[in-house]
Amino acid sequence: METDGTLKKSMQDFFDAIVASKGLIMPLKEKMLNAMDLFLKMQSKENLVSVKAILDDAEETGLYELDAEMVRYRRIFDILMSEAKKGYILFSDSLCNHTELMERYILCIFALRRIEFDKEEKFTEEGIQMLKNCHISETAIHKICETEIFAKTEKIYAVLAERGIL
Amino acid sequence: MNENKLAFIICSNDDLMLEEALNYLNFLEIPDGMEVEVFTISDAESMLSGMQEGREATDAKYKVFLHQDTFILYPHFIESIVSIFESDSQIGMIGMVGTQKMPMDAVMWNGDRIGAMYTWESKGVDYKSYRYCLADGLNDVVAVDGFCFATAYDIPLRMDLFDGWDFYDVSTSFEYIRNGYRVVVPTQNEPWCLHDDGMILSLWNYDKYRHIAMKEYVEFFGEISNEETFKILLWTENSLRYLKLCVENIRLMSQEYVIELYVADNGSSDGTKEWLSQQEDLSYVYFDEGRVGFAKLLNESIAAFGLEQDVLIFNVRFFPQQGMLDKLYHFIMSSQLKKGIVGFHSNGFYGDQYVDLKQYEDKTEAEIFRYRDRGLYFQELGVHAGAFNLQGDIYQKIGRFDESLIGCEECMEDYFLRCIQNDVPIVVPTETIAFFDVMDGASLDYRDDDNSRQLLRDKWGMNYFNLLANMRLINEVAEDSDKAIHVLEIGCDNAATLLAIKNRLPKAEVYGAEINKKAAEIASHFVKVECADINVNFPFQNIRFDYIIFGDVLEHLPDPLKTLKICKNYLNDGGCILASIPNLMHISVIRELLKGNFTYTDMGLLDKTHIHLFTYNEIVKMFKEAGFGQINIKDVVFPIADNDSRLIDSLLQLEPVAKSFMYDSFQFIVKARM
Numbered sequence: 001m002e003t004d005g006t007l008k009k010s011m012q013d014f015f016d017a018i019v020a021s022k023g024l025i026m027p028l029k030e031k032m033l034n035a036m037d038l039f040l041k042m043q044s045k046e047n048l049v050s051v052k053a054i055l056d057d058a059e060e061t062g063l064y065e066l067d068a069e070m071v072r073y074r075r076i077f078d079i080l081m082s083e084a085k086k087g088y089i090l091f092s093d094s095l096c097n098h099t100e101l102m103e104r105y106i107l108c109i110f111a112l113r114r115i116e117f118d119k120e121e122k123f124t125e126e127g128i129q130m131l132k133n134c135h136i137s138e139t140a141i142h143k144i145c146e147t148e149i150f151a152k153t154e155k156i157y158a159v160l161a162e163r164g165i166l
Numbered sequence: 167m168n169e170n171k172l173a174f175i176i177c178s179n180d181d182l183m184l185e186e187a188l189n190y191l192n193f194l195e196i197p198d199g200m201e202v203e204v205f206t207i208s209d210a211e212s213m214l215s216g217m218q219e220g221r222e223a224t225d226a227k228y229k230v231f232l233h234q235d236t237f238i239l240y241p242h243f244i245e246s247i248v249s250i251f252e253s254d255s256q257i258g259m260i261g262m263v264g265t266q267k268m269p270m271d272a273v274m275w276n277g278d279r280i281g282a283m284y285t286w287e288s289k290g291v292d293y294k295s296y297r298y299c300l301a302d303g304l305n306d307v308v309a310v311d312g313f314c315f316a317t318a319y320d321i322p323l324r325m326d327l328f329d330g331w332d333f334y335d336v337s338t339s340f341e342y343i344r345n346g347y348r349v350v351v352p353t354q355n356e357p358w359c360l361h362d363d364g365m366i367l368s369l370w371n372y373d374k375y376r377h378i379a380m381k382e383y384v385e386f387f388g389e390i391s392n393e394e395t396f397k398i399l400l401w402t403e404n405s406l407r408y409l410k411l412c413v414e415n416i417r418l419m420s421q422e423y424v425i426e427l428y429v430a431d432n433g434s435s436d437g438t439k440e441w442l443s444q445q446e447d448l449s450y451v452y453f454d455e456g457r458v459g460f461a462k463l464l465n466e467s468i469a470a471f472g473l474e475q476d477v478l479i480f481n482v483r484f485f486p487q488q489g490m491l492d493k494l495y496h497f498i499m500s501s502q503l504k505k506g507i508v509g510f511h512s513n514g515f516y517g518d519q520y521v522d523l524k525q526y527e528d529k530t531e532a533e534i535f536r537y538r539d540r541g542l543y544f545q546e547l548g549v550h551a552g553a554f555n556l557q558g559d560i561y562q563k564i565g566r567f568d569e570s571l572i573g574c575e576e577c578m579e580d581y582f583l584r585c586i587q588n589d590v591p592i593v594v595p596t597e598t599i600a601f602f603d604v605m606d607g608a609s610l611d612y613r614d615d616d617n618s619r620q621l622l623r624d625k626w627g628m629n630y631f632n633l634l635a636n637m638r639l640i641n642e643v644a645e646d647s648d649k650a651i652h653v654l655e656i657g658c659d660n661a662a663t664l665l666a667i668k669n670r671l672p673k674a675e676v677y678g679a680e681i682n683k684k685a686a687e688i689a690s691h692f693v694k695v696e697c698a699d700i701n702v703n704f705p706f707q708n709i710r711f712d713y714i715i716f717g718d719v720l721e722h723l724p725d726p727l728k729t730l731k732i733c734k735n736y737l738n739d740g741g742c743i744l745a746s747i748p749n750l751m752h753i754s755v756i757r758e759l760l761k762g763n764f765t766y767t768d769m770g771l772l773d774k775t776h777i778h779l780f781t782y783n784e785i786v787k788m789f790k791e792a793g794f795g796q797i798n799i800k801d802v803v804f805p806i807a808d809n810d811s812r813l814i815d816s817l818l819q820l821e822p823v824a825k826s827f828m829y830d831s832f833q834f835i836v837k838a839r840m
Contacts, residue, residue, distance in 0.1 A: 015373035022370055067370075068363060103182060109362070110186050117239060119193045149284055149362055 028058045029070060036098040048092060049084050052077040069102070075147050076105055079140045088137045108136055109148050115159050116152050128163055138166055171201040172228040172244055175220030177210045183234040183362075190237040197245045201226075213312070213334040214323045221320055230316045233361065238314065239284070240358035250304065250352055251318040258347025259317050259339060261310020262359050268308050268386050270499050272376045274336065280305050281351040283313065284360035304350040308386055309339040313361040321345045327382055333375035340383045381542055384496055384597075395424040396491055397473055401463055402482040403432040406441060409482040413448065416486060420447075423491055430467035433457045459618075460551075460574040461567035474561045481552040484602045493599040498557060501542045505558025506591035507582070509549025512602040519549060519594045520637065521601065543593040544669040545692070547586065547662045548633030551578040553602060560590050568625075576618035579631045586660075586691050627684045629775070632659040635666035636717040638802060638835050639744050643667055643713055650674065651712040652738070656700050656729075657681070657719035661689035668692070679705040700729055710738045716745040718833075721776045730792035734840060743794065745836040746802075750779040753810045753829045756817070771832070782828045785836060794838035801831035 032054040039048040055074055079091050095101050111127030118124050131141075141160065145153045160166040174191060178184040184206060196202050205223050210216025217231055228248055232238070240246070250260055263281035265274050312335025321341055328334045339349050380387065398416060402409045409429070416427055429450040431438050442450040451470045453463065468474060478494075480486065497508070511521045551574050564584050571577045585592055623629055640663060645651055650673040655664050658678030668676050678695040680686040686697040696705040701724060714733045720726040733743060748771045755771055758764065766774035780788070782799065789797045806814075814829045 015369075015376070018369055019373060106182055113237075113360075119190070123189065123193075149360060151284070 025058055025067065025070070028054060029067065032058075032073070033098045036101070037096075040092060040095055040097055040101065045084060045090055048090070049077070049080055052081065072102065072105065073098075075143065076101060078147075079137075079143045082139045082143065083137055086139060088139060089135060091137065091140045093135070104134060105144075108134070108140065108144055112141070112144060112148075112150065112156055115156050116150055128159070128165070131160070131165055132163075136165070141166060167227050168201065168225045169227045170199055171203070171224070171226035172230065172248065173220070173224040173226035174202070174204045174230045174232060175207065175217060175224075176205070176232045176234055177207045177213055177216035177220075178234040179208070180234055187232065187234055187237055190239065193241060194238060194243050195241050195245065197248065200244060200248065202244065212325065212329045213331050214325045214328055214338070217334070217338075218323055218325065228316060228318055230314065231312070233313045233363070235362045236313045237360045237362065238358060239360055240354070240356070243358055246352065246358075247316045250350065251316075253304075254348065256346070256348050257304075257350055258319050258321070258342040258345070259310065259315060259349040261307065261315040261335075261339070261349065261351050262313065262354070262357070264305070264307030264310035264339070264349065264351040266305065266307050268336070270387050270495075272333075272336070272380045272387060274309060274311065279311075280307065281311075282354040282357040283311075284357045285363075304352055307339070307349050307351050308343060309336045310349060310351060311335060311361075312338075313363070314359045317342070319347065321347075324382075327378050328375055330371050330375055332369075332372045333379045336379055337383070340386050343386075380499065381501075384542075387496060387499065394495065395426060397426045397428070397471075397477045398486075399428045399430060399464075399467055399471070399473055399477055399479045400482050401430045401432065401467070401479070402434065402438060403457065404434045404436045404438065405482050406434065406436045406438045409438060410441070412480065412482040412485060413445070415488075417447070418488065419486070419491055425491075428467065428471045428473065430463050432463050459569055459572035459577070461569040461571055461577040464577075465566045465569060468561060475559050476555075476557060477561075478555045479553070484553045484600075486553075487600055490600040493595075493597070494555065497542065497595045497597070497599055501593075501595075503543075503557055503591065503593065505560045505563070506593055507549060507560070507585060508543075508555040508557055508599075509546065509592070509594045510553050510600040510602060511594065511598045512550050512552075519546065521598070542597075543595045545665060546592045546594055546633075547660055547665065547688075547692075548579060548582040549592060549594060550602070551575065553600070560585065564588060564590060570621055571618045573618040576622045579633060580622055580625065582633060583626060583631075583660075583688060586688055589691065628682055630659055630685075630769075632662050635662045636746060637666070638800075638833075639663060639715055639717055639746055640666050640670070642744050642835065642837050643671070645671055645674075645712075647671055648673055652709055653677065653713045653715065654679065654706060654709075654711045654736070655715040655717065656733075657716065657722070658689055658693070658695065659685050659717075661693045661695065663715065663717055664689070664693045675709075677706050677709065677711075701725070704732055704736060707736070709736070710741070711736055712738050712741045714741070714743050716743065716747075718746050718748065720745055720747055721773075721778050721780060724777055726778055727788050727792055730789065730794070734793055737840070740839065742796075742837055742839040743789075745838075747780050747785055747834050747836060748773075748776070749781065749801075749828070749831045749833055751781040751824075751828050752832050753806060753814055756829065757810065757813060780834075782825075782831070782834060785834055789836065789838045794840055796839040798837045800835040800837075801827045802833040802835060803827070803830050804832050806830055 032051055035051045035054060036048065039051065055070070055077060058070065076091065083090050091104070092101050095104060107130055111130045114124045114127030145156060150156065157166055176184060176187065188204065191204060203224060203226065205220045207216040207219050210219060220231070221229065228251060230247065247260060251257055261281065263279050263283050265277045265279050267277060268274065269277035315335065324337045324341060328337050342349050400409070400412060413427065416425060419425060427448040429442055429448055431442060431450055431452045433453050433455070439452050442448070442452070449471060451467055453466070464479070468477070494508070509519050511519055513521055564581065567577050568580050571580055582592055622631065643653070647670060649671060651671060652675045653664065653667055654677045656679050658664055658680050661678050664676040664678055667674055676693045678689050678693045679698045679700055680689055680695055681697070681699050683697050686695050689695040698705045714737060720729070723729050730743065750771065752771055764772070766772045768774065785799065786797060814826055817829065818824060818826060
């Protein structure tokens with residue numbers, strides 16, 4: 001347990017490092033997004049997956065995690081790499097740029113959350129249909145449920161299995 | 167104001183997130199008789215400006231402010247919020263998660279939080295055993311997390327300070343408390359909200375607002391951890407009575423904090439050594455070679471105890487008050503002063519450290535004295551040597567105290583100048599951390615040492631070491647604190663007076679002219695300065711000044727009348743000359759003269775470097791001849807002995823043309839306009 005005093009000092013060091021790293025992280029992020037756009041437009045799976053190397057460069061600083069969007073891109077790349085390895089259709093299939101890719105990822109989270117909380121049948125059903133329409137892979141569902149905010153994952157898996165998605 | 171209405175206000179920059187958050191609002195139950203509306207603010211300049219826009223758009227009494235990535239899941243949310251507000255009219259704000267004690271570093275998630283929310287940290291655990299402790303009923307907090315909170319009253323939001331997307335929640339919580347409202351977090355058997363911020367925030371600008379919050383809301387940051395260690399070095403010399411009192415006082419503090427107490431005894435012969443040897447909770451060093459110089463005393467004590475960093479150094483005649491360590495710690499944390507010298511308020515020292523006890527009915531008022539509108543601290547050229555904090559590693563950076571300087575004053579003046587040369591800040595907090603009343607016996611009896619004074623002069627190539635501002639002159643600069651005046655001081659020395667003006671008037675442009683190169687170099691760390699001889703060249707000729715100051719300088723000039731005439735050309739309309747001038751006719755001079763003595767000295771009324779000598783009448787004549795029409799003169803009087811009073815009475819009988827003040831004024835303060 002840190003004392004307030006040491007905590008204070010370590011937090012200042014932490015924030016000083018953030019400020020110092022901003023100049024490094026932002027260009028890396030821009031470079032990554034540009035590369036993603038290029039390879040999504042080309043529908044080049046191999047090249048798209050290779051973009052993760054740029055993210056890995058940022059990861060070495062440990063500070064890219066301070067940008068929530070960067071964290072989610074890492075999760076997306078984890079999905080893409082896993083899918084590529086298994087020969088699945090990639091999560092990015094038919095998408096043209098990084099914005100569409102992130103939107104699909106977020107919509108999948110929403111859809112899974114609707115299943116988890118099951119507020120209203122119509123609302124939940126919309127979520128299930130969305131997952132069906134985007135042909136989400138088993139890999140992607142598991143990765144999202146493991147890394148995003150879900151607790152009742154067994155319930156989600158059961159519904160998806162019942163509906164033939166898993 | 168519609169008391170039966172609740173408005174959801176959401177600042178948004180992401181339509182996708184917003185749409186989903188709005189979907190969840192549709193599932194909330196609306197109590198009978200309650201009206202609900204939703205406002206989305208999409209082009210806000212900051213979170214607080216968005217909140218304000220939402221406030222102005224609705225007449226709802228109750229307002230719920232949401233992040234776009236917050237999904238309210240609890241169906242009875244609206245009813246619960248309204249019933250909490252109705253349960254106590256003093257509740258101004260309700261959060262889902264909050265803290266009862268803000269951590270010292272102002273990072274809420276580093277402290278203990280209460281309340282509940284679904285977040286990524288709850289992964290793999292049942293929601294009911296969520297990480298935050300759940301208290302029964304309502305929990306009073308000092309700050310809430312901004313992902314979702316509700317208010318029942320509109321108080322001013324601090325858009326002046328928090329113009330971004332961080333710390334608006336902490337600020338708003340603090341403002342409700344400052345306005346006398348309770349801020350609470352209700353018990354939630356299951357979290358009422360899910361906050362999907364992507365696991366972590368974007369923190370690029372967080373630190374900026376963290377610092378602003380720490381400066382503005384010093385009173386809200388928590389108590390010092392009882393694991394925090396303070397190192398205190400007491401120095402003493404034949405003051406056993408004071409030593410005992412001081413140690414006793416520090417022992418009381420050590421019930422709350424870890425204190426390492428060290429005592430440097432400079433060869434006392436009053437039983438101090440024997441008493442110290444019986445104390446088990448302190449370390450001491452006895453200089454058995456007898457009284458050593460102040461510099462050696464400090465150097466050897468610091469070396470013996472390993473006190474090279476973060477140490478409070480006190481003379482035992484200063485009594486540290488309870489709460490001092492808390493205040494000091496808060497100050498260090500909120501000012502982010504990583505290294506520097508921190509001084510304390512006293513009525514025994516001039517400059518901004520000085521607080522006149524006569525202003526207060528009770529000394530305790532002085533102990534909580536604060537210039538609230540002047541930031542966290544004043545920068546100084548020096549502080550009272552009897553008590554100061556060496557913050558950070560400045561001892562390692564600046565080096566040992568100069569042991570060739572025996573006297574305390576000379577040793578510290580030298581050290582302060584070395585600090586300034588190295589841009590190490592010397593500061594006095596605007597809020598009193600500790601107040602030392604010299605009437606309590608806090609004057610230092612460290613012996614004067616003429617040789618040290620001469621050594622210091624030789625070392626620095628300076629005759630005067632004016633580390634203290636001329637407060638009598640500064641008091642004549644009566645301007646609003648936000649006024650951008652131009653001030654020039656002729657003979658500014660190390661710029662103590664100009665620095666003090668800058669402390670009071672941050673927008674002032676201050677300039678100095680100083681003939682001594684060394685002093686000008688020191689001054690250049692604080693003000694724009696020209697090393698110039700006023701008799702040859704007037705400095706900064708392209709500027710017109712509101713004030714041109716001569717602090718005990720005119721008497722040193724070969725032709726002060728000519729200088730005043732030149733100065734007129736560089737004054738703004740309405741600008742004035744401020745001058746302090748020693749009075750040759752002071753009774754102490756007259757008495758010696760009556761004895762046949764007119765002996766020049768190193769300093770004072772008969773300073774050997776004075777070229778001109780003035781009386782009240784001569785001052786008036788000179789300013790009139792220089793063309794100044796409005797001449798206001800104040801006399802500076804120090805208490806005089808009874809026999810001097812009687813002598814003045816006798817002199818007035820001999821020559822009634824003279825007035826009493828002409829004899830008892832040590833110095834005159836002149837404010838002259840054309």
